[in-house]
Amino acid sequence: MLDENLPTFYIKPSSDNPSSSTIFLSENGSELQPEYTLRRPEPNLPASKNCYAVGLYDSYNPEVLFAEVLVRPEWQQPTLSAAEVRAQNGVPPPPVPIVPNAFTVQLYNPDQQVAVKQIASTWNSSAYWEFEMPQSTFRVPSASSLDRSRNDPAVSDITPKIAFKWKRDGKLTKDISCFLAGKSTDGRKNKEPDIVVAMFKGGNLTIYQPNMHRVDVEDVKGLEVILLLGATVIKDIFFNANREMFNISSPNVGPPATNTRRKNSAVIPGKPNSTPPLMSGAVMNSQPQRHNNIPASQIPPQPPRQQQQNSWPPPADPRTQWEIDAETERLKRIVQEEEKARERADREEQKRIKRMLEQEEREARRRDAEVTKETERLRKQYGVMAVDPGPRVQFAPSMPIRLQQSLPQYQSAPHSRPVPVPRPQSTPSGPPPALVNNGNGSGCVLLGAAASALRPHINSPYLQAHGKSTASSSGFFGLGGKKMQKKRSVFF
Numbered sequence: 001m002l003d004e005n006l007p008t009f010y011i012k013p014s015s016d017n018p019s020s021s022t023i024f025l026s027e028n029g030s031e032l033q034p035e036y037t038l039r040r041p042e043p044n045l046p047a048s049k050n051c052y053a054v055g056l057y058d059s060y061n062p063e064v065l066f067a068e069v070l071v072r073p074e075w076q077q078p079t080l081s082a083a084e085v086r087a088q089n090g091v092p093p094p095p096v097p098i099v100p101n102a103f104t105v106q107l108y109n110p111d112q113q114v115a116v117k118q119i120a121s122t123w124n125s126s127a128y129w130e131f132e133m134p135q136s137t138f139r140v141p142s143a144s145s146l147d148r149s150r151n152d153p154a155v156s157d158i159t160p161k162i163a164f165k166w167k168r169d170g171k172l173t174k175d176i177s178c179f180l181a182g183k184s185t186d187g188r189k190n191k192e193p194d195i196v197v198a199m200f201k202g203g204n205l206t207i208y209q210p211n212m213h214r215v216d217v218e219d220v221k222g223l224e225v226i227l228l229l230g231a232t233v234i235k236d237i238f239f240n241a242n243r244e245m246f247n248i249s250s251p252n253v254g255p256p257a258t259n260t261r262r263k264n265s266a267v268i269p270g271k272p273n274s275t276p277p278l279m280s281g282a283v284m285n286s287q288p289q290r291h292n293n294i295p296a297s298q299i300p301p302q303p304p305r306q307q308q309q310n311s312w313p314p315p316a317d318p319r320t321q322w323e324i325d326a327e328t329e330r331l332k333r334i335v336q337e338e339e340k341a342r343e344r345a346d347r348e349e350q351k352r353i354k355r356m357l358e359q360e361e362r363e364a365r366r367r368d369a370e371v372t373k374e375t376e377r378l379r380k381q382y383g384v385m386a387v388d389p390g391p392r393v394q395f396a397p398s399m400p401i402r403l404q405q406s407l408p409q410y411q412s413a414p415h416s417r418p419v420p421v422p423r424p425q426s427t428p429s430g431p432p433p434a435l436v437n438n439g440n441g442s443g444c445v446l447l448g449a450a451a452s453a454l455r456p457h458i459n460s461p462y463l464q465a466h467g468k469s470t471a472s473s474s475g476f477f478g479l480g481g482k483k484m485q486k487k488r489s490v491f492f
Contacts, residue, residue: 075318
């Protein structure tokens with residue numbers, strides 16, 4: 001602490017909320033009084049992934065947001081060898097975050113953007129961070145409609161700018177000091193040496209009050225807010241840069257939500273002053289804001305803005321895109337493995353069905369062989385000769401049931417060819433052949449001349465009638481003369 005009479009801001013973390021800190025002010029040896037609240041977003045929120053954000057709120061009214069900073073890291077894709085790419089199954093490595101060389105402080109009421117840029121060190125100078133504040137920020141009260149239609153002096157190019165620089169006190173220390181570097185309208189010949197206006201040591205910011213009267217800035221409150229936020233952001237992202245500071249998830253964690261509202265932290269040229277707060281918790285008043293306490297009756301009506309609704313989602317940053325691609329590749333590999341497993345199961349099922357069919361076929365052949373063997377055994381046992389099946393003959397429809405019941409069965413053994421049954425004659429020529437049971441239950445045997453008469457016709461493929469080959473004469477019509485030759489049937 002340089003002097004207890006100098007205004008000093010003490011940043012103390014909150015015991016209840018680790019993402020919030022209270023800034024106390026002490027001046028002229030007075031007691032610490034809460035002045036601001038430094039608030040960071042919750043790390044588990046999807047919108048806070050892969051970014052650094054901090055906002056400065058009022059300590060008594062937590063809905064009042066003075067300023068905020070949103071920094072997104074730049075990403076660089078590392079180059080790997082072919083062996084390393086194969087080791088990762090063809091998935092590219094995650095992009096490496098790089099701290100940007102600039103960030104933007106967004107002020108509210110009035111809206112203003114102040115860019116803080118890092119200037120790299122050279123062989124004869126160390127690195128520093130510079131920013132500019134407009135000399136005039138507020139409008140001059142005027143009854144002219146032309147004056148009220150102009151833009152605020154803070155965004156005007158003709159407004160003189162006051163330059164400031166943050167410099168490190170040494171190469172091995174993290175303490176920095178802010179210097180007044182001059183005015184944009186001053187030439188090189190009239191340039192004065194840098195003047196110390198603030199010092200940030202040990203997490204406390206001290207305003208060097210004796211030199212503040214030389215700072216020709218209209219918005220002193222805005223300068224105070226920029227000094228607080230600028231020193232905090234420089235200490236966090238440039239001196240303590242790590243994955244936790246930017247809330248970068250590990251590669252094995254699921255992809256975060258792609259809720260990106262700002263592409264980078266650079267100043268957007270030509271952007272209107274009405275910028276909504278970027279951090280969660282900030283409240284915007286629905287009523288139109290008054291410009292520099294000008295009555296609403298004197299503000300000319302402005303045409304309504306036509307907001308273009310974009311149906312496409314905001315583009316994702318490289319890290320989020322890599323996580324999405326990695327998750328897509330993982331799901332593709334899972335689907336491919338499932339398809340391969342399904343095809344493998346189908347092949348196994350086909351092989352099982354094929355083996356089952358082959359086994360059934362072998363079993364059927366074995367049963368047929370057993371039936372044939374048993375048939376041959378029975379044929380040899382009962383003395384029946386094997387019959388050559390010969391050409392296959394298709395028979396006409398079966399005879400009437402009455403005739404089938406009157407005909408005997410001549411099978412002597414199972415699976416043997418039945419003996420052809422003689423066709424009944426028109427006029428019986430003699431007594432029917434005698435049938436004698438053989439006593440073993442296998443059927444009946446023909447005796448006498450009937451059996452000898454049937455033997456020549458066994459090997460014939462056609463059935464022939466016994467007796468005379470001519471048809472008998474019909475006595476119904478009383479026709480005489482030569483008898484007609486009856487045509488033989490190829491079936492009977």
